[in-house]
Amino acid sequence: MRAIRLTFAWLFAAAAALMLWQARVFFQAGINAPEPSHPSVTVLKTALVGGSLLLAALFVLSGFAVLKHLPSANKLALGASVTGIVYGILVLFFEPVRLLHPAWIPIGFGIAGLAVFSRRAPAAPAAAKRLPYKRIAGDGTNPVVNRLILVAGIAGGIGGVRMLALWAIQHGLPRSFPSMFVAQMLMAILMVLAIHEAGHALAGAAVCMKLTGFVVGPFYCLKLYGRWNFTFRSAGLLAFSGYTMVAPATMKGFLARKAVQVAAGPAASLIAGFAGTELILHSAGRPWAGEWGILAVFVTINSLVGMLNLIPFGNKSMYSDGAKLYQLLSGGTWAAYHRALGMVSATTVTPLRPRDFEIATLERAAATIAQGNDELFLHLCAYSFYLDSGRIGEAAAAIEKAEACCRQWSLSPSAESAAMLVTGNALLRHDAQSARRWWEHMGSRKSYRFSDVLLDVRCALLYSENRMEEAEADWRAADAWASRLPATGQGAAKRDFVKLLRATLDERLAERRAGAQERVVR
Numbered sequence: 001m002r003a004i005r006l007t008f009a010w011l012f013a014a015a016a017a018l019m020l021w022q023a024r025v026f027f028q029a030g031i032n033a034p035e036p037s038h039p040s041v042t043v044l045k046t047a048l049v050g051g052s053l054l055l056a057a058l059f060v061l062s063g064f065a066v067l068k069h070l071p072s073a074n075k076l077a078l079g080a081s082v083t084g085i086v087y088g089i090l091v092l093f094f095e096p097v098r099l100l101h102p103a104w105i106p107i108g109f110g111i112a113g114l115a116v117f118s119r120r121a122p123a124a125p126a127a128a129k130r131l132p133y134k135r136i137a138g139d140g141t142n143p144v145v146n147r148l149i150l151v152a153g154i155a156g157g158i159g160g161v162r163m164l165a166l167w168a169i170q171h172g173l174p175r176s177f178p179s180m181f182v183a184q185m186l187m188a189i190l191m192v193l194a195i196h197e198a199g200h201a202l203a204g205a206a207v208c209m210k211l212t213g214f215v216v217g218p219f220y221c222l223k224l225y226g227r228w229n230f231t232f233r234s235a236g237l238l239a240f241s242g243y244t245m246v247a248p249a250t251m252k253g254f255l256a257r258k259a260v261q262v263a264a265g266p267a268a269s270l271i272a273g274f275a276g277t278e279l280i281l282h283s284a285g286r287p288w289a290g291e292w293g294i295l296a297v298f299v300t301i302n303s304l305v306g307m308l309n310l311i312p313f314g315n316k317s318m319y320s321d322g323a324k325l326y327q328l329l330s331g332g333t334w335a336a337y338h339r340a341l342g343m344v345s346a347t348t349v350t351p352l353r354p355r356d357f358e359i360a361t362l363e364r365a366a367a368t369i370a371q372g373n374d375e376l377f378l379h380l381c382a383y384s385f386y387l388d389s390g391r392i393g394e395a396a397a398a399i400e401k402a403e404a405c406c407r408q409w410s411l412s413p414s415a416e417s418a419a420m421l422v423t424g425n426a427l428l429r430h431d432a433q434s435a436r437r438w439w440e441h442m443g444s445r446k447s448y449r450f451s452d453v454l455l456d457v458r459c460a461l462l463y464s465e466n467r468m469e470e471a472e473a474d475w476r477a478a479d480a481w482a483s484r485l486p487a488t489g490q491g492a493a494k495r496d497f498v499k500l501l502r503a504t505l506d507e508r509l510a511e512r513r514a515g516a517q518e519r520v521v522r
Contacts (some may be wrong), residue, residue, distance in 0.1 A: 012063030016056045017154045023052035074117045081113030140312035140326030149313045160300035174290045184294040192301045193242035199268025204246035207257035210349045213245030226486035247345040254342045259328045269306030337365040353489035354384035372409045388493050399424030418442035419457045426464035452481040
């Protein structure tokens with residue numbers, strides 16, 4: 001939901017820029033009237049320009065309120081959504097209606113906005129203390145650039161499409177929108193994301209990294225314990241985001257190889273933008289001449305994604321490829337942090353185990369340069385390290401830090417993170433109530449699907465609640481599943497955890513038998 005709301009903040013900002021451009025058009029346009037000096041001309045032009053400026057102000061305020069989580073965000077966003085619907089309907093009213101007319105775009109996003117912002121955002125627990133995100137020294141970003149990058153993107157998008165449109169008009173290309181323009185535009189955006197992420201993935205394969213996850217918009221393809229899982233998440237249709245996950249097959253020269261893999265995404269976007277430009281410049285008289293409009297969108301977005309991504313900037317704990325390159329090549333704590341993350345991911349494709357993690361780096365990063373979900377992830381990595389090393393007390397302390405992190409940042413952990421919080425509370429801290437709370441949190445997430453991966457987690461929960469017969473059944477199923485896992489560090493650690501779970505169950509059963517014998521003697 002957070003990603004969707006952030007997407008709407010960007011859309012409101014883009015709508016504000018379009019309204020400012022519309023105000024300029026109205027100001028320069030001539031209006032038909034019996035006499036050019038007729039007072040109605042001035043009144044009408046003033047109304048059109050003033051109305052466009054007011055709408056731009058509404059969209060700016062809505063985007064800012066949503067971005068900053070202001071109390072008025074939902075009301076302003078609902079007003080902006082309704083405005084988008086009305087604007088699209090007015091355009092359809094004054095122009096011939098087509099099934100795929102561009103006016104359906106503001107109508108569609110307006111309806112989606114009503115669905116998103118009509119629901120009250122979940123409030124943080126009363127005891128939660130939300131910490132503010134802040135720029136971290138040495139991350140390669142600049143506060144001014146962080147604030148202006150969105151403005152640069154919107155301005156570049158409008159300017160790029162307009163420049164290509166002027167060229168197309170001057171060279172006699174068709175001026176009407178194709179019948180499938182809306183669908184084509186959505187496909188173009190997904191293609192931009194796919195090309196960028198494919199650049200990351202192909203470069204990773206070229207530098208001895210294995211693909212473990214690929215997300216483009218609503219399409220999620222993740223490899224978990226050696227098996228690929230594909231899911232379609234409708235929320236991704238609005239988020240327009242993508243990412244690639246790779247794991248190094250060897251840690252030798254990792255930082256340099258990771259830099260190549262990161263740089264390949266912007267490079268692929270720029271190459272695609274150049275190729276699309278060539279198609280437009282040579283489209284006169286060609287079969288695709290009527291598609292120059294969608295090509296212009298494709299070229300502009302690809303070029304912006306490529307160029308802007310090379311600029312170091314960040315939003316909360318999310319960094320551009322340029323910022324990641326700076327961090328990888330700058331040395332020091334940031335480089336050590338990225339190397340430690342590479343080692344964590346390597347456990348999924350190599351014999352490296354959690355007990356091989358560079359724990360000092362992970363804990364130093366958690367205390368200094370990590371915020372929010374990144375900090376939570378590092379605490380859970382520390383939990384895995386200590387658990388796999390047999391240091392149970394320190395593993396329990398890491399779980400406690402992870403829970404404190406959730407409270408401080410008002411986090412809603414992923415299903416994978418919540419599963420680790422369940423097992424840590426159930427087995428190490430012997431806190432059945434907290435284990436049950438995190439299990440229910442995991443089940444409340446839309447992406448949650450129970451699978452064999454969670455058999456040992458549920459077994460630990462049932463053990464903490466003293467439901468031994470059910471726990472025993474889950475353990476047998478978990479043991480059979482774990483025995484089939486690939487020979488990776490992650491798989492070996494999971495099998496050892498199942499053995500630890502067996503020893504814990506046996507200890508409880510032995511206590512039960514001893515208690516029963518004592519009662520018989522009495």
